[in-house]
Amino acid sequence: MAKSEAKAAPNKPNRAPITNQAPINRVPGVDLDQLELIELLDKKVQWLSAWTIHHANHVRPSRDGLKVGGHQASSASLAQVMAALYFSVLKPEDRIAVKPHASPVFHAIQYLFGNQSRDQLELFRGLGGAQSYPSRSKDKDDVDFSTGSVGLGVAITAFASIAQDYLQSKGWLADEKVGRMIALMGDAELDEGNIYEALIEGVKHELRNTWWIIDYNRQSLDSVTSDRMFTRYDDIFRTAGWKVEILKYGKLQQAAFEKPGGQHLREWIDNAPNSLYSALTYKGGAAFRERILEDIGSQPKVKDLLASYDDEALLEVMTNLGGHDLELLLETFHNVDDDQPRCFIAYTVKGRGLPFQGHKDNHAGLMNPTQMEELRKRMGIEPGQEWEPFAGMESRAEELGKFLETVPFVNKRNRRHDAPRYAVPDDFPCPAGDVQATQVAFGKIMHDLAKGDSELAARIVTTSPDVTVSTNLGGWVNQRGIFNRRPVSDVFKDENVISPQRWVMTPNGQHVELGIAENNLFLVLGALGMTGSLFGERLLPVGTLYDPFICRGLDALNYACYQDARFMMVATPAGITLAPEGGAHQSINTPVIGMAQDKLVTFEPAYVDELSAIMRWGFDYMQQDDGGSVYLRLSTRAIPQINRDRDDWADDVLAGAYWQVEPSDDAEVAIVYSGVLAPEALRALAVLRDDVPGAGLLAVPSADLCHAGWSKSLRHRQTHGGREVSHIERLLSKLAPGSALVTVTDGSPLSLSWLGSVRGHRVVPLGVEHFGQSGDILDLYRVYRLDDEAILDACATALLKY
Numbered sequence: 001m002a003k004s005e006a007k008a009a010p011n012k013p014n015r016a017p018i019t020n021q022a023p024i025n026r027v028p029g030v031d032l033d034q035l036e037l038i039e040l041l042d043k044k045v046q047w048l049s050a051w052t053i054h055h056a057n058h059v060r061p062s063r064d065g066l067k068v069g070g071h072q073a074s075s076a077s078l079a080q081v082m083a084a085l086y087f088s089v090l091k092p093e094d095r096i097a098v099k100p101h102a103s104p105v106f107h108a109i110q111y112l113f114g115n116q117s118r119d120q121l122e123l124f125r126g127l128g129g130a131q132s133y134p135s136r137s138k139d140k141d142d143v144d145f146s147t148g149s150v151g152l153g154v155a156i157t158a159f160a161s162i163a164q165d166y167l168q169s170k171g172w173l174a175d176e177k178v179g180r181m182i183a184l185m186g187d188a189e190l191d192e193g194n195i196y197e198a199l200i201e202g203v204k205h206e207l208r209n210t211w212w213i214i215d216y217n218r219q220s221l222d223s224v225t226s227d228r229m230f231t232r233y234d235d236i237f238r239t240a241g242w243k244v245e246i247l248k249y250g251k252l253q254q255a256a257f258e259k260p261g262g263q264h265l266r267e268w269i270d271n272a273p274n275s276l277y278s279a280l281t282y283k284g285g286a287a288f289r290e291r292i293l294e295d296i297g298s299q300p301k302v303k304d305l306l307a308s309y310d311d312e313a314l315l316e317v318m319t320n321l322g323g324h325d326l327e328l329l330l331e332t333f334h335n336v337d338d339d340q341p342r343c344f345i346a347y348t349v350k351g352r353g354l355p356f357q358g359h360k361d362n363h364a365g366l367m368n369p370t371q372m373e374e375l376r377k378r379m380g381i382e383p384g385q386e387w388e389p390f391a392g393m394e395s396r397a398e399e400l401g402k403f404l405e406t407v408p409f410v411n412k413r414n415r416r417h418d419a420p421r422y423a424v425p426d427d428f429p430c431p432a433g434d435v436q437a438t439q440v441a442f443g444k445i446m447h448d449l450a451k452g453d454s455e456l457a458a459r460i461v462t463t464s465p466d467v468t469v470s471t472n473l474g475g476w477v478n479q480r481g482i483f484n485r486r487p488v489s490d491v492f493k494d495e496n497v498i499s500p501q502r503w504v505m506t507p508n509g510q511h512v513e514l515g516i517a518e519n520n521l522f523l524v525l526g527a528l529g530m531t532g533s534l535f536g537e538r539l540l541p542v543g544t545l546y547d548p549f550i551c552r553g554l555d556a557l558n559y560a561c562y563q564d565a566r567f568m569m570v571a572t573p574a575g576i577t578l579a580p581e582g583g584a585h586q587s588i589n590t591p592v593i594g595m596a597q598d599k600l601v602t603f604e605p606a607y608v609d610e611l612s613a614i615m616r617w618g619f620d621y622m623q624q625d626d627g628g629s630v631y632l633r634l635s636t637r638a639i640p641q642i643n644r645d646r647d648d649w650a651d652d653v654l655a656g657a658y659w660q661v662e663p664s665d666d667a668e669v670a671i672v673y674s675g676v677l678a679p680e681a682l683r684a685l686a687v688l689r690d691d692v693p694g695a696g697l698l699a700v701p702s703a704d705l706c707h708a709g710w711s712k713s714l715r716h717r718q719t720h721g722g723r724e725v726s727h728i729e730r731l732l733s734k735l736a737p738g739s740a741l742v743t744v745t746d747g748s749p750l751s752l753s754w755l756g757s758v759r760g761h762r763v764v765p766l767g768v769e770h771f772g773q774s775g776d777i778l779d780l781y782r783v784y785r786l787d788d789e790a791i792l793d794a795c796a797t798a799l800l801k802y
Contacts, residue, residue, distance in 0.1 A: 030088060030330050037403045039326055040393055041112065042083035046353065047379050048108035048121070049075040051386050054372045056124045068125050070132070073351035073362040074101030077217045077323070078184060081346055082109060084329040085182070090409040093179030095160060095534060097145035097153035099186050099215060100133040110141035111389070113410050118387050136530075137564045142415055144534070145563065150185075151192025152523065152559045154212060157181035158198045158341075159520070159527035161210045162512070164535060165485055166461065166528075169507035172537040182211040187218060190233060194556065197517045199240050204515065206485060207241075208339040215323065217350035218274045237343040247322025247332060247346045256317050259308075261301030268296050269318075281319055281349055281358030285311030288318045319357075323348035419532030421623045422455045422540070430612035434641055438634040438676070439572040441608040443472025445615060446542070450479030456540070456619060463524055464544045466516040469501065471544035471572055473511070478502045481509035518553030521545055525567040526560030529622075529629065540568070540622060547571035547633060548587035561599040561629060566622040568615070572634035574604070575746030576772040577676050579780045586772035590633060591674070591751035595704045599628040602704035604675035604745075605653075607641055610701050613650040635676040635746075637777065655727040656705030657698060661685060663734055664694025669798050670735055672698040672752055674745040677786060681744060684791035692799070698731065698741075703751045710758055732759045740764065740798035744791055764794040 053070030098106045107130045110116035123129020133148035147153030161181040167173040323346030351357035380392035390397035429448035484505035532538035594602030605611045618630035652658030673681040706728040713726040740762040743752035749767030756763035781787040
């Protein structure tokens with residue numbers, strides 16, 4: 001395989017006895033008997049993962065006729081690596097992100113540990129069964145990090161390590177509780193750019209205790225990967241300060257290389273293109289023999305070397321790669337004795353031991369019933385015993401069961417923690433002022449919290465992708481400092497250069513500064529937002545970014561929410577109200593993104609007292625068992641604040657909407673707005689009421705909560721009968737059935753136009769549907785139809801009886 005490439009052998013159940021191999025004397029705590037037991041468990045894991053997929057596709061009745069899938073080939077390529085880790089190497093404190101396509105291997109291992117049920121495996125990829133890809137929130141076994149969107153599971157381990165360092169630096173995590181953050185990845189995942197963004201950020205934060213293990217089978221979904229890439233990956237990781245360990249040749253190959261002619265065989269392997277090696281692996285030992293003799297048969301002793309193996313044994317040697325040699329894997333992993341980040345490049349065969357091993361089309365391949373039956377017989381499993389944990393190895397069942405009870409990884413069964421909750425102060429800050437912007441007020445609230453000594457403030461950790469100052473977090477950082485494992489002084493301060501920012505870096509700092517990569521922001525929010533469950537110590541992360549650039553990290557945001565990470569995302573400035581910056585910095589669709597994203601509650605407050613109430617609620621919501629994360633869409637535009645005429649206004653704000661001006665019983669129209677367009681809505685209402693005295697003004701600080709409440713009430717009626725009335729239905733019931741709504745928002749009109757469906761009101765929606773441009777607010781509001789005149793024109797249209 002070109003430059004450094006090889007492919008691995010089929011899983012041979014009758015391999016040479018372990019006692020005939022070289023002594024395993026370089027692995028701390030692992031003797032020959034234990035190695036043999038791990039090999040037996042590896043064999044069982046390979047069977048269970050293949051059988052689970054087969055059962056889902058060929059045994060379980062199919063009601064819709066769709067292929068279930070399950071990646072038998074991708075599972076086979078990583079089985080030995082996972083067996084070595086889970087049955088010997090991992091401690092309970094270690095956390096692992098499993099390659100998505102190796103999910104069946106993970107579930108099989110959990111089944112042997114007793115953390116997964118047979119029912120779950122029988123329902124693999126079915127409703128209520130083991131998930132297609134490991135999921136913290138959907139699976140019932142011991143998943144540390146969800147995976148599925150490739151590359152993200154890899155990158156989050158780096159940020160989980162930084163989160164672990166953060167806790168340790170505060171004295172909240174004892175040294176003996178520090179674990180390794182491990183990612184198992186397919187080599188095709190290395191095409192994902194977010195991996196390299198995380199790699200760069202890791203350099204800045206002196207990343208440690210992180211292992212990335214590459215399943216280097218050199219096959220992607222569509223093809224065999226480029227021969228040129230191996231040395232590049234090696235260079236990239238070494239340049240980033242990682243130690244790279246290459247597991248290319250298994251012990252059988254190494255022994256062959258020591259024989260006469262072996263050096264020529266090794267050179268042939270190193271120079272063979274990936275595609276050729278894969279094809280020969282699929283064709284078998286005879287094909288290897290023919291091609292090697294054709295290429296180097298004239299070299300001294302090569303013919304004799306090949307003649308010493310029959311075809312089956314030659315295939316075993318040619319595919320005995322480092323990623324499939326348990327002894328080599330255990331030696332390598334157990335002999336790591338420092339916290340330097342490591343990249344292990346483990347050469348493997350995709351589909352190892354299966355009929356389609358090495359075939360370039362095997363990614364979605366499935367064994368047919370005849371092939372599965374042959375594998376069952378080779379494994380020594382009787383019909384009807386396919387799910388039995390130790391079928392085919394009954395004579396060792398008791399020994400294997402006792403061994404599993406002593407595996408270090410399961411010495412502590414419960415690896416999910418319940419973390420304490422921290423009360424939100426009753427005197428939560430609410431900045432005063434007649435004219436204010438929500439973005440500035442957010443900064444003042446954070447600054448006031450930073451000056452206090454509440455437990456809540458101690459648990460807040462902020463982060464931002466190089467926009468800390470421009471998103472008004474500077475005051476917080478001045479008070480609480482930047483987190484760094486080693487103290488770093490503020491050179492500008494030391495040199496008496498005047499600056500309002502006093503950014504001292506210390507282990508006590510409470511701000512994680514990031515480079516300008518939104519993917520990293522959402523990954524670090526995900527990692528910090530899971531520390532309660534992962535490490536038993538709750539953090540309350542607050543991340544700020546520019547609102548339009550949510551889209552740049554949207555996959556990572558979705559990923560963080562899917563893991564049920566808890567954080568507060570503050571996005572500002574929002575909409576075309578950021579007028580001079582132009583369309584590249586103005587957001588249109590983010591309100592709809594916020595509404596559509598599960599496990600994320602979205603708010604767009606107009607007034608500072610609303611923002612204060614929402615943040616107070618949000619810090620509590622982030623800690624609730626049935627809670628989630630919070631998205632605040634804020635603005636740099638300062639607007640006049642209002643006086644409240646009732647005490648319970650905050651309850652309605654936290655339900656999503658309230659009547660700022662109540663309509664009369666016979667009102668024909670109401671204006672509905674979100675966020676910073678409050679002044680335009682108020683002015684338009686004042687003019688409108690000259691002609692329509694009963695017109696109302698509905699403020700919607702959270703279209704998300706309103707829509708969620710309405711949807712919930714509809715579902716309740718459909719499933720339980722009766723009439724559960726949602727908050728938004730109660731509010732809109734004040735309008736006559738034939739009246740109309742004019743909705744206006746600095747974003748997609750979709751976020752409010754659905755309100756007409758609640759009680760059948762006609763809607764004339766205003767909003768932004770095209771990319772913005774530079775200008776001032778007056779011009780842009782006029783061009784994009786958000787100003788007072790546009791609102792009044794829309795009201796005139798709404799009043800027409802059509």
